[in-house]
Amino acid sequence: MKEEQKQPLFQHHRRRVAAFTRKKFTKPAAYVILLLLSYFFGYLSAPSSNSQYDSPPVGPRIAQNRVTQDTAAADNDHYRFTTQCGAPVPSKLVRQTILDRLFNGTSPYDNFPPAHATTLLRKKKIKGWGSNGAVFENLIRKVQPKTIIEVGTFLGASAIHMAQLASGLGLKTQILCIDDFRGWPGFRDRVRDINMVNGDVLLLYQFMQNVVHENATESVLFVPFSSGSALQQLCEWGVFGDLIEVDAGHDFHSAWSDINRAYKLLRPDGGGVIFGHDYFTSADNKGVRRAVHLFARVHGLRVQIDGQHWVIHSP
Known part of the structure; x- marks a missing residue:
């Protein structure tokens, strides 16, 4: 009533x-x-059944407990990178594994460049940021890597530099470059002379042209996918690295995901090193640096600084 x-x-x-x-x-x-x-x-005279007192309100303590539980569950999700890695592929088989898995068993550099792209590429267009820092030689001399994984490649400046350093030290090092080769919105305002064909900015082709120009096709291979999907797939295939560089997205969430996934790919026997650029940026402790320190704190690891790069040694 x-x-x-x-x-x-x-x-x-x-x-x-x-x-x-x-x-x-x-x-x-x-x-x-x-x-x-x-x-x-x-x-x-009693209140009707559809009054505001029909159901008792949730008490502050009950509501707070629910919020705390939901927050804790959400926080824990940020630490869960549960992909199970496959049995380690021997370093001498890493190159062929990538060729078989991604390129039908043949080198993607064969018959490069295709006719339609020949006139659109620069003979050499190598552009990078912090790609020649002392950290590369310091780590390659120390680790003596057989396999290097680079997350974030762009035009290949640091990958080519590492290939030259390894060769100069007499190492037979395979470098795997993970990048979707799409750049970012507006990057052509900063990097001129990159052509576009039907929406394709030709970053991959120009990267390949740079590798060919520097005679590094035997030591540098690419994995042309997003960092998250590529790192997960390498893990499942059992492709591990002795030295891993993380230099893709520089916001906190991208860096956090890349670092966690990449760390799983350090060689299982220990002694590997993960490192990355842009430790000191205008983002300060809201981007890469925040992700690096949180990761180190969670895993009980120590962060070392080499120029603009951060470095973490695995136990």
């Missing part, structure tokens, strides 16, 4: 009770009747 229907009815019964009580009763039955009427009127 709605409130507007109850109110007139309630007032009507109150008048009847008042008239009823003005009479003089000598029989006990009258008092019983009066008691029953009082109970009935009390029921009519």
